Amino acid sequence: MKLSELIENLEVEDIPGLIRQMKEEIPKIIENAAYSHAFFKAKVGESGRVTIPNAERDVLDIEEGDIVQVMVKPLDRKEEG
Numbered sequence: 018m019k020l021s022e023l024i025e026n027l028e029v030e031d032i033p034g035l036i037r038q039m040k041e042e043i044p045k046i047i048e049n050a051a052y053s054h055a056f057f058k059a060k061v062g063e064s065g066r067v068t069i070p071n072a073e074r075d076v077l078d079i080e081e082g083d084i085v086q087v088m089v090k091p092l093d094r095k096e097e098g
Contacts, residue, residue, distance in 0.1 A: 023035075053077070055069070055073035055076070055077055057069075057070055057073060058092065067087075069085075
């Protein structure tokens, strides 16, 4: 069921139960994301290469030749001077 449908059909007396359920489920979702993803800063090297740090490769069991999904967010560049 979509959230909009849930909200449309929500009765006032259902709110405490929904809040309780959300309090139980949200930490599980966050924990799952934390154990299946890695977030780190990396410097772009020669030919646009980025290295995944050893610790992240070990935890996620990533080996040479594995396919991974990458999301890139540029950070501010330091002034070159």
